[in-house]
Amino acid sequence: MPITPPLTCSPDVTDALATGRPIVALESTLLAHGLPAPANREAAAELEELVRAHGGVPATIAVLDGVPRIGLTAAELDRVCSAPMAKLSARDLGVAVGLGIDGATTVAATATLAAAAGISVFATGGLGGVHRGARDTWDVSADLAALSGTPVLVVCSGVKSILDVAATLEVLETRSVPVLGYGTDAFPGFYRRDSGHPVPWRVDTPQQAAAVWVAHRRLAPSGMVLAQPVPQFAELDAELHDRLLAEGLALVAERGITGKDVTPALLEHFHTASGGASLATNVALVKANTELAARVAAALAAP
């Protein structure tokens, strides 16, 4: 039986759902735990503006006072970007609702709420995946499980290079989640355009992505990944990337950081140790993904 979580859509989103206008879901963990202030608040506004510029309605998703909210006001975006709040994966949604607390939603939790609200297109930076060393730690992001059972198209820049990319691609295959490269044959590696792994399928236009998504939804209950490389101008230098990654992984091990704190700690190390270079990369790729998601949503809504 499908579950229907209690949720509240903003007036804009309610109207767009009723009239069939294109909607793009945006996540809040990226804002609360992935980007530092004040860049997170600027990015939040820019992402929403990009969706609107393409004729769509943005739906940033978070849990506030225990209520899953689909589409946030400016004051609510301020809160997500400044007040410390929990990082909620899909399993944490009921806990946050039951306890009446605030929380930022990961890809897994955002996809769950977006699908429940009837939104099928979602943009983010990088999908969570299988962590390096997962053979010992069992640290595999719930994003992968959520995608296998949630009919949402996630536009991202592949998975973060902090992960075991090959293992992540294997799990996506096992879980029957199709992976499409957008204008590329190489699976993107978040900060880098090419993770060193090929992508199983390639599309070159929003219309092709939309056609594949429509067909996939008729055939399977799973989500789909549309992976777009970071724009060339914003790609992080390869040597800098490799150095930051090695340092970050050593730091996380040294400090005994585990579980859901690993990804935010690594991203923060990149941002501080690169003097903001990785931050510019991260913002540029999320913006590009949001724009592409808006174009795919528009293609889906076209008669």
Ligand code: PSU
């Ligand atoms: N993309 C970004 N920054 C982020 C994330 C994605 O550019 O911070 C977040 C997403 O919310 C994703 C999470 O679900 O990282 C993965 O966390 P974990 O590895 O703990 O599952």
Ligand code: MN
């Ligand atoms: Mn994890």
